[in-house]
Amino acid sequence: MSTNKSVKMSEDEINKALAKAEKEAEKKDHKKQWIERMIKSAKTYYKLCPYYDKKNTKCFLTLGDKCQRDGKYETCPIFISFLDNKYQEIVNKKKMLPMDFQDLALMT
Numbered sequence: 001m002s003t004n005k006s007v008k009m010s011e012d013e014i015n016k017a018l019a020k021a022e023k024e025a026e027k028k029d030h031k032k033q034w035i036e037r038m039i040k041s042a043k044t045y046y047k048l049c050p051y052y053d054k055k056n057t058k059c060f061l062t063l064g065d066k067c068q069r070d071g072k073y074e075t076c077p078i079f080i081s082f083l084d085n086k087y088q089e090i091v092n093k094k095k096m097l098p099m100d101f102q103d104l105a106l107m108t
């Protein structure tokens with residue numbers, strides 16, 4: 001006995017679903033690329049995280065929690081999530097995304 005139940009989708013439905021999935025993937029990809037670009041750009045300006053309070057070893061982005069990474073921000077989830085939020089904010093306001101970290105810092 002076969003348990004192979006197939007859910008029938010019309011060709012139109014399949015195409016719509018595919019187009020939607022592609023669009024979502026594109027959006028994610030664009031955000032990822034922009035975040036990577038911002039990190040790369042930030043690295044040309046800052047050896048340590050721009051939001052790292054060296055004196056007190058605290059993180060400005062978390063409003064004063066201790067930075068657990070000694071200011072190494074390239075893979076810091078807090079830094080990445082900050083960029084993620086910025087991306088969303090700028091896109092929602094339909095503004096141009098800056099291509100340089102300094103320009104982003106000026107917008108904040």
Ligand code: SF4
Nearest residue numbers: 049051052059067076
């Ligand atoms: S926790 Fe991350 S964002 Fe905060 S200062 Fe440290 S490296 Fe920077």
